[in-house]
Amino acid sequence: MLGPAIDGGYTLIGLKRDHPELFVDIPWSTHDVLRLTLERAEKIGLAVEMLPLWYDIDDLETLRILQAEIAGIPPAFASSGISGGPATATAMMLAQWPKV
Numbered sequence: 625m626l627g628p629a630i631d632g633g634y635t636l637i638g639l640k641r642d643h644p645e646l647f648v649d650i651p652w653s654t655h656d657v658l659r660l661t662l663e664r665a666e667k668i669g670l671a672v673e674m675l676p677l678w679y680d681i682d683d684l685e686t687l688r689i690l691q692a693e694i695a696g697i698p699p700a701f702a703s704s705g706i707s708g709g710p711a712t713a714t715a716m717m718l719a720q721w722p723k724v
Contacts, residue, residue: 626661627675630701633657635680643670653682676703691718
């Protein structure tokens with residue numbers, strides 16, 4: 625199970641057992657992570673189910689997506705009917721931060 629991220633990586637990976645070879649020589653923090661992981665999974669015969677596209681918080685741009693989502697504005701890339709949870713603790717923490 626892979627949850628693709630808007631930046632070319634992924635937000636979640638779920639495996640039934642260890643597959644350490646899946647992660648060898650992956651150039652982490654690049655736009656190629658998801659593509660190379662999928663190629664590696666195919667090479668080792670690992671079936672992959674994909675979740676809807678989402679985001680992870682790596683930079684100011686994605687922090688702003690999170691802030692907007694918490695304010696009730698769904699991400700533009702979100703599939704119809706897909707939204708995040710209420711993130712109550714995250715909203716409380718972000719309320720204490722200076723606005724960015």
